Amino acid sequence: MNELQRQRYLKQMGFTPWVAATPLPGAAPSPLLEWPARSQPSATAAQNPPATQEVQPVVAKPAESAESIGEAPPIDIAALLNSPATASVSESVSTDGKPALKAEKAPGRTEEGLNTGLMFTLQAHVAGDLHVWVEQQQADAPSLSRDELFLLNRLLGVLGGTPQADPRRLVCVPGAGQSMTPELARPMFQAFARGVLGKDSQTRLLLCAREATIQALFDGPHYQLWQQGNLTCLPVSALAEMLGDPLQHKRNSWNAMLRHGFYQRHG
Helix, strand or coil: CCHHHHHHHHHHCCCCCCCCCCCCCCCCCCCCCCCCCCCCCCHHHHHCCCCCCCCCCCCCCHHHHHHHCCCCCCCCHHHHHHCCCCEEEEEEECCCCCEEEEEEECCCECCCCCECCCCEEEEEEEECCEEEEEECCCCCCCCCCHHHHHHHHHHHHHHCCCCCCCCEEEEECCCCCCCCCHHHHHHHHHHHHHHHHCCCCCEEEEEECCHHHHHHHHCCCCCCCEEECCEEEEEECCHHHHHHCHHHHHHHHHHHHHHCCCCCCCC
16 A cells, blocks of 8 residues: 555554554654553442352453453554555454454455555646546656656656646545546536636547546546537556557557647657
8 A cells, every 4th residue: 555545544543543663763752552440340249240260360362361351452553554554443243152253345445555546637738739547557646756756757858848746636536435426527528617717718538547537537448539518538557557558558548649639750
């Protein structure tokens, strides 16, 4: 999982994202966690005390000894912090009547920890009279990966431009307890386009995005023109797709750009 996303999930669940195993020189002292006090006996139990029994030392497994004194079993903090943040813990009853813990998948996520809902981030760049928007491989990452940035430099160089140092971004990521749908994403994309491109002049946009993103925004496939008012958009493969399968995605994207006039050969 992406580190920023993991820390965000841990923070929402109330966990400290990172704890040092040993004290660091010059660091602030780490807060000490105090376990809740032992539960008090009920009034009925106080009025009807059980028969006097001699307390005998008990030698048992750690889980059994913790249960016998009425305290929660010890928790391995390091293992908890290193565990995937994609599972939630719920209590169930096992066959022997004792409480048991089972992991449940968080809503909207698969076994591999990937969010099944709509999630994408677009960066806006310019190459001459052509606008080039690219989708980040990691929607919640601060920017493109190193390989994506290298490929973007090559693409914009061919088109006569360079990447913007601080590009405007459209971040379409569902919040906690929410799900992002195409019906919500489309007006967000249109509002972003009006803000970046304006609405008066004819504008051409080369959109490098994944198939799922194109389907959500245009309800159609890659490599064909889409007209929305004064905006002419050509969706092609995302940078990550071109890096993953250059033979298919680079070739199809380049042919679509030539076919629809998004690049003019010279000489």
